[in-house]
Amino acid sequence: MQAQQLTPRGWFEAGITACALMFLGACSEPQAIVDEPENDMLVSHSLAKVETIPSRTVLLREIRLGHGLDVDSKVPPSMVTARFLAGDPVRMSMWVASTPPGSTVRVSVRDVADRTVWNAEQPAPANGNYLGFDLGRNFARGKYEVEVAVDHDVASRSTLEVLDRESWARR
Numbered sequence: 001m002q003a004q005q006l007t008p009r010g011w012f013e014a015g016i017t018a019c020a021l022m023f024l025g026a027c028s029e030p031q032a033i034v035d036e037p038e039n040d041m042l043v044s045h046s047l048a049k050v051e052t053i054p055s056r057t058v059l060l061r062e063i064r065l066g067h068g069l070d071v072d073s074k075v076p077p078s079m080v081t082a083r084f085l086a087g088d089p090v091r092m093s094m095w096v097a098s099t100p101p102g103s104t105v106r107v108s109v110r111d112v113a114d115r116t117v118w119n120a121e122q123p124a125p126a127n128g129n130y131l132g133f134d135l136g137r138n139f140a141r142g143k144y145e146v147e148v149a150v151d152h153d154v155a156s157r158s159t160l161e162v163l164d165r166e167s168w169a170r171r
Contacts, residue, residue: 059097060155062130063148066091073132083161085168090135090160092146099124099150106149107133109160112142124150141167 065082066075068091075093084090092107099105102123109118118135125131139162148156163171 059099060148060150061095061097063094063156063158064092065146065158065160066093069093069132069134072130074130075132082159083163083171084139086139086141086162086164087137089137090139090162091132092135092148093130093132094148095130096124096127098127103151105131106152107135108147108149109135109139110145110147112144117144 062074064075064080066079067081067084067089068075068079070076073093074095075091079091094105096105104121105124106119106121108116111117117139120133120135122131122133139160141162141164143159143161146158146160147154
């Protein structure tokens, strides 16, 4: 058997074929997609990381914590933060790109002892809309884990921190 030398056109076609095969492999199983806060937040302080958890049917984007919601139930970039002063309003929003019909979205907040201190559930909006949650103002000083789930499948986890006035002034 003789080895055949590839021409530049042959190398080009082989490269295109390899790229197409890699692309098809990456598309074979849908996953939950959660934008990391650094991609959406325009603030200068440290931001919480969002942990993405794979799911077969859910697509959530732009999961944001912040001080307020706009008319579209979205935390605007100017209000995004993962740090709050005790007594400040805590809000969360996400863009629901794709969920099964009749789905519910649940947001839970747990303290460092893994106790649920806040929990709410809402029907998922029509695909392509924002969903906002008002987490309230009653968080004590400390760090909390915020979990977003769709129909009991966890889609993301992030951290929020609540500071007292003295800690806030020192930062």
